Amino acid sequence: xxxxxxxxxxxxxxxxxxxxxxxxxxxxxxxxxxxxxxxxxxxxxxxxxxxxxxxxxxxxxxxxxxxxxxxxxxxxxxxxxxxxxxxxxxxxxxxxxxxxxxxxxxxxxxxxxxxxxxxxxxxxxxxxxxxxxxxxxxxxxxxxxxxxxxxxxxxxxxxxxxxxxxxxxxxxxxxxxxxxxxxxxxxxxxxxxxxx
Amino acid sequence: xxxxxxxxxxxxxxxxxxxxxxxxxxxxxxxxxxxxxxxxxxxxxxxxxxxxxxxxxxxxxxxxxxxxxxxxxxxxxxxxxxxxxxxxxxxxxxxxxxxxxxxxxxxxxxxxxxxxxxxxxxxxxxxxxxxxxxxxxxxxxxxxxxxxxxxxxxxxxxxxxxxxxxxxxxxxxxxxxxxxxxxxxxxxxxxxxxxxxxxxxxxxxxxxxxxxxxxxxxxxxxxxxxxxxxxxxxxxxxxxxxxxxxxxxxxxxxxxxxxxxxxxxxxxxxxxxxxxxxxxxxxxxxxxxxxxxxxxxxxxxxxxxxxxxxxxxxxxxxxxxxxxxxxxxxxxxxxxxxxxxxxxxxxxxxxxxxxxxxxxxxxxxxxxxxxxxxxxxxxxxxxxxxxxxxxxxxxxxxxxxxxxxxxxxxxxxxxxxxxxxxxxxxxxxxxxxxxxxxxxxxxxxxxxx
Numbered sequence: 278x279x280x281x282x283x284x285x286x287x288x289x290x291x292x293x294x295x296x297x298x299x300x301x302x303x304x305x306x307x308x309x310x311x312x313x314x315x316x317x318x319x320x321x322x323x324x325x326x327x328x329x330x331x332x333x334x335x336x337x338x339x340x341x342x343x344x345x346x347x348x349x350x351x352x353x354x355x356x357x358x359x360x361x362x363x364x365x366x367x368x369x370x371x372x373x374x375x376x377x378x379x380x381x382x383x384x385x386x387x388x389x390x391x392x393x394x395x396x397x398x399x400x401x402x403x404x405x406x407x408x409x410x411x412x413x414x415x416x417x418x419x420x421x422x423x424x425x426x427x428x429x430x431x432x433x434x435x436x437x438x439x440x441x442x443x444x445x446x447x448x449x450x451x452x453x454x455x456x457x458x459x460x461x462x463x464x465x466x467x468x469x470x471x472x473x
Numbered sequence: 474x475x476x477x478x479x480x481x482x483x484x485x486x487x488x489x490x491x492x493x494x495x496x497x498x499x500x501x502x503x504x505x506x507x508x509x510x511x512x513x514x515x516x517x518x519x520x521x522x523x524x525x526x527x528x529x530x531x532x533x534x535x536x537x538x539x540x541x542x543x544x545x546x547x548x549x550x551x552x553x554x555x556x557x558x559x560x561x562x563x564x565x566x567x568x569x570x571x572x573x574x575x576x577x578x579x580x581x582x583x584x585x586x587x588x589x590x591x592x593x594x595x596x597x598x599x600x601x602x603x604x605x606x607x608x609x610x611x612x613x614x615x616x617x618x619x620x621x622x623x624x625x626x627x628x629x630x631x632x633x634x635x636x637x638x639x640x641x642x643x644x645x646x647x648x649x650x651x652x653x654x655x656x657x658x659x660x661x662x663x664x665x666x667x668x669x670x671x672x673x674x675x676x677x678x679x680x681x682x683x684x685x686x687x688x689x690x691x692x693x694x695x696x697x698x699x700x701x702x703x704x705x706x707x708x709x710x711x712x713x714x715x716x717x718x719x720x721x722x723x724x725x726x727x728x729x730x731x732x733x734x735x736x737x738x739x740x741x742x743x744x745x746x747x748x749x750x751x752x753x754x755x756x757x758x759x760x761x762x763x764x765x766x767x768x769x770x771x772x773x774x775x776x777x778x779x780x781x782x783x784x785x786x787x788x789x790x791x792x793x794x795x796x797x798x799x800x801x802x803x804x805x806x807x808x809x810x811x812x813x814x815x816x817x818x819x820x821x822x823x824x825x826x827x828x829x830x831x832x833x834x835x836x837x838x839x840x841x842x843x844x845x846x847x848x849x850x851x852x853x854x855x856x857x858x859x860x861x862x863x864x865x866x867x868x869x870x871x872x873x874x875x876x877x878x879x880x881x882x883x884x885x886x887x888x889x890x891x892x893x894x895x896x897x898x899x900x901x902x903x904x905x906x907x908x909x910x911x912x913x914x915x916x917x918x919x920x921x922x
Contacts, residue, residue, distance in 0.1 A: 302565070304572040309781040311572055343574035348564030393565040447558055451586035457598040458585065458612050466599040467620035468513045468661045468671055470627050470647050471700040471724045473603065473751045 280425050284415030285364040290406035293362050294355070297396045301358045305350035308341045315339070315350040319379060322357045326365070328372040337380050351392035352383045359409060370413055378412045389440045404432045483512025484662060486520070490642050491668035498645065498660040498672050501693055503686035505674050511659045513671075514599070514617035523618060523665055526799070527625035531632065533771035535822040539787060542570055543774050549797060553804050559587040560806065575782040575794055575807040581752070582611045588803055589614050598802065603751040613751045614802040622799050623754055624665060626769050627698075627722060627747075630758035633767065634743035636720045640697040641667035648694060649673040650701035652708045656680070670694070676708045688712040702726050706736055706744075707859035707879070718742055724749045727830065727850070727912070728759075731857035748828055750810060753798035756825075763819050765826035772797045775823060777816050778809065790815045793825060834913040835920050836865050839895035846913040852889040856882045862904060863890065865915040869897050874904040 301318075304311035315338040323330050338353055340346035356379055359365075386395070386405065395405045407429045410417060416425035480487060484495075499507055515523070537543040550573060554566035559580070567573055581588060589598075599620070601613045628638060640646045646669030651658075656675035662668040672694065674680070681687055695716045699709065702725040721736055721744045728746040736744045746759035748766045753773060757766030768775060776784045777791040785791045793810045814828040827847055835843040849863055858879050864872045871890055875883050883901040890899050 302568075304567050304569065307574070309783060310574070311567075343563060344559075344580075347574070348562070351564050387564070391561070391565045450591065451558070451584070453595055454586035454589050454598065454614070457595045458600045458614060466511065466601055466615065467515075467617040468511070468663065469601075469620045469623045470649075470663075470671070470698070471623060471722055471747065471749060471755070472649055472673070473725050473749045 279414055280411050280416035280422055280429075282415045283418055284368075284410045284413075285362075285418055287403065287406055287410075287417035287420075289364070290359060290362065290410070290417075291399070291402040294359055294396055294402040294405060297355055297358050301354040302351060302393055302396065303354075305340075305347060305354065307343045307347060307350065310343075313350075313354055315353045318354050318357045319376075322361055322379075323372060323375065325361055326370065326372070326375060330372065330376065334372075334376055337376075348392050349384055349387040352387040352395060353379055355392055355395055356383050356405065356409060359405065365413075368413075368415075374413055378409055382408055382412045389444065390436070400432060400436070404436060407432060479510055483510060483514060486513075486515060486517050486664050487662065488668060491662040491664075494643065494645070494662055494668060494670040495660050498670050498694065501690055503683075503690040503693065505658065505680045505686070505690065507658050507660060507672075507674075508680075509657050509659045511657075511673075512661045513621060513664060514597070515621055515664050519618050519621070520664060523621050523625075526622055527628065527665070530622075530625040530771060531629055535768050535771050536818070537774065537823070539818040543772075543797075545772060546570060546774060546796070549772075549804070550806065553590075553806055556590040556592050557588060557804060558591065571784060573806050575778055575809050576805075577809040578611060578811060581613075581803075581808075585612055585614055585803075588805075590801070590804060593802055601751045611751075613800075615800060616802050619754075619800045619802060621665065624663065626755040626799075629769050630722070630745055630747060630755065631698075631720055631743075633758060633760060634720065634745065636743060638666065638697055638719070640669045642669070645670035645672065645694040645696040647671050647698040647700055648691065648696040650676055650699055650705035650709060652676040652701075652705040654679065669697070672696075676705055676712075688714050692716045698722060700724065703728050703732055703859040704876075707732065707857075707876075710735060710739055714740075720745060722747055724755075726860060727828075729856065729858055730854040732859060734855075735857045748812075748825065750795075752803065752808060752810070753795050753800060753805065756795065757828075759828075760824075763824045765814070765817065765824040766828050767819070767824050768822050770798060772799065775816065775825065776807065777814065778807070782807070782809075785815075787816045787818060788826075790827065793828075830912070834915050836863070836871075836894060836913075836915065837869055837917055837920070838893075839869065839897050843919070844893065848893060849890070849913065852893045853886055856886055856889070858882060858886070860904065860912075861886070862912050862914070864913075865917055865920065867916040869917070871897055871899045872902060873899055874902045877903045 303313045306314045316335045319335060319338050394401045411429055550566050554560045597616055599615050601615055603611050646663050646666050654677060658673050658675050661671040663671055676687060678684055692715050697719050699718050700722045718740060720742050724747045733744045747755050748757045749755040755769050757768045760767050774796040776794045778794045779785055779791050793812045793814055794807045796806050812830050814825040817824045817826050834846045836849060837843055858875055862874045873886055887899045887901055
């Protein structure tokens with residue numbers, strides 16, 4: 278990931294995330310529930326950037342599976358809000374680069390962190406802002422390449438390590454639950470006055 | 474005598490009085506073969522909390538205003554999204570409850586561990602295994618305290634019919650009846666009822682030295698309550714019992730009006746038809762005066778959903794989904810039960826009207842009109858079958874299957890089906906197997922309602 282070009286000050290992006298309108302965290306449309314159509318949000322963003330996406334390019338922002346996609350589509354909306362900032366619009370970014378950020382980078386970030394934390398938590402706001410800038414080939418204004426690289430890996434690395442540890446702990450606990458359940462023979466459990 | 478270690482594990486609070494009840498249940502000359510060991514597993518420290526749960530359950534109002542949701546719901550959703558791995562992976566909790574994705578049995582079966590809260594200590598985790606009507610096996614995470622909480626819900630249901638439980642020390646509180654070739658059988662005591670006895674027995678002849686022992690034993694034990702299902706209760710009707718329980722509690726399968734009437738007349742007591750699920754425990758009790766199953770749990774929110782997971786208005790039939798409940802090992806949000814019905818709001822509590830298991834099946838009349846299986850249930854409900862199945866073949870003819878011992882009522886059932894469906898050919902056959910059966914099936918395209 279190169280960050281050769283100079284972007285906006287990081288604070289302007291984190292402030293924008295802090296000011297994310299609540300509507301962007303409304304429920305994403307999945308199947309027949311939710312109000313926010315992520316496809317429409319992305320389409321509006323691309324129009325603001327002067328481009329137009331075909332249906333195939335937007336397919337990734339449509340879903341019928343809340344378990345797999347809900348958090349990701351929430352973060353798509355938040356990231357679209359960030360990318361609608363004037364700086365990004367005037368930067369004349371290619372459509373495929375924008376779509377890649379909304380698809381791949383968002384999926385990675387949403388895999389283990391609730392989307393609202395990228396609005397409410399200062400570290401996660403900075404992480405999202407830095408990741409988006411970096412994936413578009415930019416670094417924050419006022420930072421050298423080394424500084425930007427260092428800060429991105431610092432803030433993302435700490436979070437990734439925390440997530441890896443949390444994931445390991447979660448897997449250990451799931452295994453412990455399965456073992457605890459398996460240990461008890463089928464009905465040798467405890468008294469109920471009726472049995473279903 | 475049983476091994477002391479087993480006794481300590483199964484009945485940690487057992488006193489000499491409780492030990493005497495266990496001995497009487499096991500060693501009565503007419504006792505059946507008890508094949509297994511189990512118990513209440515309750516610690517002394519569990520009992521005050523259980524008494525408080527019972528007090529609250531009996532005193533609380535059940536339900537929520539029509540068109541609104543219970544006050545406790547938002548905090549419960551927040552807690553589940555924070556503490557349960559499966560929900561945490563969905564991201565932040567939705568602002569509207571209706572946007573919480575509904576889940577089903579398949580989600581629990583895929584990995585039950587993901588539905589157990591992080592904050593739950595695992596040292597006393599137990600399981601209940603269920604296959605349901607779909608045959609899909611499922612282990613339900615539970616806890617001795619959760620199992621013991623059932624009693625409070627039963628008391629609430631019994632109170633509706635004027636029954637207060639009083640059996641305590643030296644008496645038998647409940648006998649759970651099975652009638653199947655293989656059945657888990659054991660004895661226990663109920664600490665919350667001053668160690669009244671509990672026996673889970675099998676009425677199947679293989680479990681008894683002498684068939685006459687069944688009535689002798691049950692008369693001698695004189696339980697305050699019999700619990701069972703329509704199959705075991707149909708067998709109970711055949712025994713020359715003189716004991717008079719205060720109530721019969723029927724769970725697991727639909728109880729026909731006819732069998733209920735026979736049982737009430739025979740035992741002179743209320744027969745409660747309780748809608749209960751391993752996943753959430755007793756949900757409702759059937760009350761003819763209320764026109765359906767009256768909800769029992771103060772902290773269980775019941776919705777009726779369409780196929781897309783959208784909540785339906787009162788009066789509309791759909792799949793029953795539950796949220797909340799008293800099983801702190803398995804807090805559920807919008808869990809689709811696989812059972813169908815409609816909600817109605819009555820003065821004292823919401824009611825599930827027209828409860829039926831499984832996806833509805835439509836039957837085609839000879840005139841080409843489709844009728845819901847509920848109509849078939851209504852047509853046959855006065856007949857005292859313990860269970861039956863109706864299958865419509867591709868040519869529109871019907872096959873009625875009833876237990877061999879209940880063939881005497883088959884002619885009446887055939888006549889009722891012919892009257893309902895415009896006189897199609899109906900064949901009566903014997904229903905084999907001793908477990909649950911899929912009640913309604915069809916070969917006709919378009920039969921899935």
